[in-house]
Amino acid sequence: MKNTGYKRLSKLALALALTGCASNPAVKTDAPYTNTNTSTILEHAPEYQAPGLTGTYANSLPVQNFIRHMVLKHGFSESYLNGLFSQAKRLDYVIRLENPPPYRGPKPAHPKIGSWTRYRRQFVTEAHISNGIAFWNSNAGAIQKASVTYGVDPEYIVAIIGVETFFGRNVGKTRILDALTTLSFDSQRRAKFFTTELENFLLMTREEGYEPLKPVGSWAGAMGLGQFMPSSFRKLAVDFNNDGHRDLWDQHDAIGSVAHYFSRSGWQNNMPVAEQTKAYSGGPIIELSAINGNEYWHVHPNFKVIKKYNNSDKYAMAVHQLAQAIKQRRL
Numbered sequence: 001m002k003n004t005g006y007k008r009l010s011k012l013a014l015a016l017a018l019t020g021c022a023s024n025p026a027v028k029t030d031a032p033y034t035n036t037n038t039s040t041i042l043e044h045a046p047e048y049q050a051p052g053l054t055g056t057y058a059n060s061l062p063v064q065n066f067i068r069h070m071v072l073k074h075g076f077s078e079s080y081l082n083g084l085f086s087q088a089k090r091l092d093y094v095i096r097l098e099n100p101p102p103y104r105g106p107k108p109a110h111p112k113i114g115s116w117t118r119y120r121r122q123f124v125t126e127a128h129i130s131n132g133i134a135f136w137n138s139n140a141g142a143i144q145k146a147s148v149t150y151g152v153d154p155e156y157i158v159a160i161i162g163v164e165t166f167f168g169r170n171v172g173k174t175r176i177l178d179a180l181t182t183l184s185f186d187s188q189r190r191a192k193f194f195t196t197e198l199e200n201f202l203l204m205t206r207e208e209g210y211e212p213l214k215p216v217g218s219w220a221g222a223m224g225l226g227q228f229m230p231s232s233f234r235k236l237a238v239d240f241n242n243d244g245h246r247d248l249w250d251q252h253d254a255i256g257s258v259a260h261y262f263s264r265s266g267w268q269n270n271m272p273v274a275e276q277t278k279a280y281s282g283g284p285i286i287e288l289s290a291i292n293g294n295e296y297w298h299v300h301p302n303f304k305v306i307k308k309y310n311n312s313d314k315y316a317m318a319v320h321q322l323a324q325a326i327k328q329r330r331l
């Protein structure tokens with residue numbers, strides 16, 4: 001689906017808006033780019049030109065300033081960005097997710113007991129293991145090639161995609177332009193971070209020929225099977241199926257891109273990640289709160305590499321255990 005002309009954009013935008021709140025994750029998204037000239041066409045398409053902002057952000061001085069920044073720094077057309085941001089929507093659920101209300105209940109006696117057990121039950125499930133094996137088998141060539149090319153153990157490539165998006169079944173349905181615009185201009189908490197991501201998103205659409213209203217992903221702007229933010233996309237995504245596009249919604253491009261990310265983060269191929277230990281025995285140890293007593297794990301440098309993807313011990317341990325479970329079952 002690489003040839004959807006700009007004239008269909010309003011229909012596409014409407015369709016995306018209508019499906020934006022659906023909960024069915026089992027939908028394969030089409031590649032959100034079109035032919036390679038489209039970014040240039042879009043910048044000059046009549047329906048994208050506006051003398052000023054209308055819509056949700058009609059009177060937003062920060063959006064006007066951001067547009068000015070993109071024009072001066074990156075040479076975007078001002079009337080094009082006016083037209084684009086006139087179609088951006090403020091998403092209330094994104095604001096709520098970014099700013100959860102403070103907990104007002106009684107202070108729990110042991111707030112963390114069992115937190116690892118609960119986390120593990122979400123991501124290291126029978127469904128994750130069996131679907132991980134199926135994903136591996138149906139992409140065996142690409143996974144093998146990525147493992148060899150980048151020096152990353154294949155089971156960790158599979159496990160990351162499993163934990164992030166359940167092997168591509170749950171890549172998110174929020175329009176990225178809306179998510180990043182909302183997080184940049186309607187929430188203070190990480191506005192600077194998200195404004196940089198919005199800048200990278202617009203550069204990404206121009207560089208790669210994506211239609212800026214089309215990519216969808218998580219409420220925080222993460223895209224594709226590996227949930228890359230736009231800055232990571234621009235730095236680390238690879239065209240692993242050699243079709244001329246970097247497309248993180250494509251299984252093979254996502255597999256290569258995740259392996260590239262791990263390689264660039266310092267992954268050591270065929271080296272240990274973590275071992276459970278009964279008690280502190282020197283070296284780096286993490287403690288995880290399990291229902292049947294806390295677990296202690298000796299962790300290796302590769303564990304830190306997983307945490308560069310998502311800075312959480314529980315996340316990295318879930319990826320590690322899912323990787324090991326898939327590898328052992330697949331033997």
Ligand SMILES: [Ca+2]
Nearest residue numbers: 239241243245
């Ligand atoms: Ca590709």
